[in-house]
Amino acid sequence: MSMINYASREINCKLVYYGPGLGGKTTNLEHVFGKVNPNARGKLISLATETERTLFFDFLPVDLGTVRGFKTRFHLYTVPGQVYYNASRKLILKGVDGVVFVADSQLERMEANIESMQNLYDNMAEYGYDLTRIPFVVQYNKRDLPNASPVKDLQAQLNPGWPVTDPALQKAVPDPNFPGEFLTWQLPTGEWIQRAPAHEAVAVTGDGVFETLKTVSKLVLKSLG
């Protein structure tokens, strides 16, 4: 739930980075923290275990700048990825404006990705949120590793798309991140499908981190209009 102050012309939005344990959610925030001008961001708060596993969440407020005359601030949160921490993970989704799913590209983490994606849908549904209707971006992290699955396989497993019933949205939309692919397309059966935008990333080096943030920022701010 974004907080909009019309008097001071400020917008505050909540973004949540979701995904399996050790997938790179905290690393995304650490990269943003390291690169953004200190005047444009707050402290990075981490509620983590002694071994730096996220226990409850990480939190980083970032000033994006002025959009349409409104000072725009994003509150970035991560959730604990480990299956064990579902109770606290669900709490962080309360009032979310946009979700980034950070998938671990490694072949052997496919099951964990699928389980986490299912868990995201379930937890969102419990709040009455529909993931197909709110700003949602998928990031395929760790693309530099030799055991990374092909993006095509990851897309098929984690981001196959959902049916588009609104006739106004039934038109082909090319995917700017994957040439030759589409974000909205028609099946031979006539049914229209839409999928979430996706980015490849190597969060430890910062590749794809800001691209992902930019995509979800656009979707969130456009949803306010």
Added chain:
Amino acid sequence: MPGASSWSFKEEDFRIISEHMNALLRETNVKSLLLVDRTGQVVANVGEKPTFDPQAFASLTAADFSANDQLAKMIGEHEFSSLFHQGEKESMYLADVAHRVILVALFDNRTTLGMVRLKVKTTVEELTKVFEEMFSRGETSAPKLEGFASAEVEDEIDKLFG
């Protein structure tokens, strides 16, 4: 946003909320009072200006309250409507208001927990009426921001990211 519980308040609501908070501040001698919504955003703040980052504080407050709500359910309680954290010099008392916001009182040895608890209870009752009246106006969806659905917004964001 479909499914999200959005609410908005007007300038007059804000004035009434601030009046109640300022009255509590005077009556109890607490250092400062914050009103934080359950998603972790600061709604209002009166008294001494916090020396900490209010946004980080709000996010932790909301998380603190949410975690304690779950703990309450586990032991068969519906909720813990208030929480108290005691420090050596500084303490804080948190109270739920209408299940949507949290009133946080920060205080030191210039007042007592008993006084804070007693007076906060009355303020919570008053604020609950204010918020319930606000919510009863209907869950009107937040007014759309003019021009935000346009392509220019994308250009502006592209520029901000450089």
